Amino acid sequence: MASPQPRIGVITYPGSQDDRDALWALAANDAEAVPVWHEERALPDLDAVVIPGGFSYGDYLRCGAIARFSPVTAAVVDFAKDGGLVLGICNGFQILCEAGLLPGALLRNASLRFLCRDVELRVERNDTPFTSRCGLGQSLVIPVKHGDGRYVAPAELDPAQVVLRYVDDVNGSVDSIAGVCNWAGNVMGLMPHPEHAVDPLLGSADGALIFASLVESARERLLTTA
Amino acid sequence: MKATVLVRPKQGILDPQGEAVASALGHLGFHVATARVGKVIDLDLEAADEASARTEVEKMCEQLLANQLIESYDVEIHA
Numbered sequence: 253m254a255s256p257q258p259r260i261g262v263i264t265y266p267g268s269q270d271d272r273d274a275l276w277a278l279a280a281n282d283a284e285a286v287p288v289w290h291e292e293r294a295l296p297d298l299d300a301v302v303i304p305g306g307f308s309y310g311d312y313l314r315c316g317a318i319a320r321f322s323p324v325t326a327a328v329v330d331f332a333k334d335g336g337l338v339l340g341i342c343n344g345f346q347i348l349c350e351a352g353l354l355p356g357a358l359l360r361n362a363s364l365r366f367l368c369r370d371v372e373l374r375v376e377r378n379d380t381p382f383t384s385r386c387g388l389g390q391s392l393v394i395p396v397k398h399g400d401g402r403y404v405a406p407a408e409l410d411p412a413q414v415v416l417r418y419v420d421d422v423n424g425s426v427d428s429i430a431g432v433c434n435w436a437g438n439v440m441g442l443m444p445h446p447e448h449a450v451d452p453l454l455g456s457a458d459g460a461l462i463f464a465s466l467v468e469s470a471r472e473r474l475l476t477t478a
Numbered sequence: 479m480k481a482t483v484l485v486r487p488k489q490g491i492l493d494p495q496g497e498a499v500a501s502a503l504g505h506l507g508f509h510v511a512t513a514r515v516g517k518v519i520d521l522d523l524e525a526a527d528e529a530s531a532r533t534e535v536e537k538m539c540e541q542l543l544a545n546q547l548i549e550s551y552d553v554e555i556h557a
Contacts, residue, residue, distance in 0.1 A: 314545055321542075350545070357548045359487075364494050404491065404548055424492065 258299035258470035261288040263328065263344075265319050269306035270341065273447040278302065280450055281463040283470065293323045299470040300337035301328055303344030305397075305445055315358060315400045316346035325351055337381050337473070338439045339466055342398055345431075345441030354434055354441045355409050359402045362424025368397040370455060371444060372419040373430050380415055380433050381469030382440045385461045392458040394444040396422060401443040403429045410435070416442055479525045480556040481535045485544045486516035519543055528555045 260283045264271045271287065278285035286296060295301065309318035319325060325347065332338045332353050340348040348354040361367060370393050375386040386392065403425035409432070416431035423443075431442030446459025487493040493514050500513040521538075525531035535553045544551040 313542070317542065317545070357545055359491070359548060360494060362492060362494050364498060402492075406547055424494075 255471060256474055257284045258467060258474050259284045259286050260300045260470060261286045261295060261298040262302045262304055263288050263324055265290040265308035265322060267307040267309055268304050270304040270447055274302050274304040277447040277450045277463045281467045283467045290322045290324045295327045295331055299474050300466055301331060303340040303347055305342030308343055316350040319347045320350040332439050335438050337470055339382055340441035341445055342443055345443055348441045353439045354432055356403055356405050358400050359404055360400050361402055366399040370395045371422050373416045374419055376417055377415045380437050382462055382465050383415055384469060385465040393456040394446055394449045394459050396444045398443055415440055479523055479531045481521040481531060482554040483519040483539060483543055484516060484552045485549050487514055488548055488550050491548050531555050
């Protein structure tokens, strides 16, 4: 029997940029990639959601602050609160923080420079639905491209919520944090862009491990609920 | 009723913009120990009196205008 293809939605806000790459990366990793427009008040039938990078609503006020009030964001928050898998990349990470699904906030890079280059990450947890295909402590090369990626953690952040760290200081993030998950482990955000590193032709295919993990986790959930 | 909201980076939060401004002022011959860069939001709103305007604007700050993990805010009401 062929294994079922999980349906994974990718949200497009006004100003989203990496939605098409995220859709492509999901399809390349054997998911049915479903575009979801920001005006939708309810999500279609989905097994996971990806909020992609970009500059939703022009990053006005603070990155992610306006997208938080978009109709679809309320649906994503409900989906996450019901235990649904949600991955936020770059601006998606900022939106998840503003929406209160993830702890912390992302501020202007300490260098004040927009960064666009490959960085090395270390996998701090491989027991999450987003990193299950990675080895613990594995090094991943994935590009960053952001001006506001300096992670600030709230006092209550449990170090166990840190999923990915930069090997070298990239943007001034506290404890070199590149990606965190919520307490329940079903929501993760990261500043680097795994969707831009899913094929050796792009310089690295390490990002595919994140997508393969997500697709596999979504498929497992699909099988257990079927 | 008019209101002005001042949003500042919280104490202890690194403000590289402020550091760049302090450094630029130094290049011009001004001596400042520190500079912090925030933002100003001017609002024009309907309110019965100053107290209710203040309550309303503080709610706006808590829900949207400031992220209290990283920012503090002050509200000024102008009759």
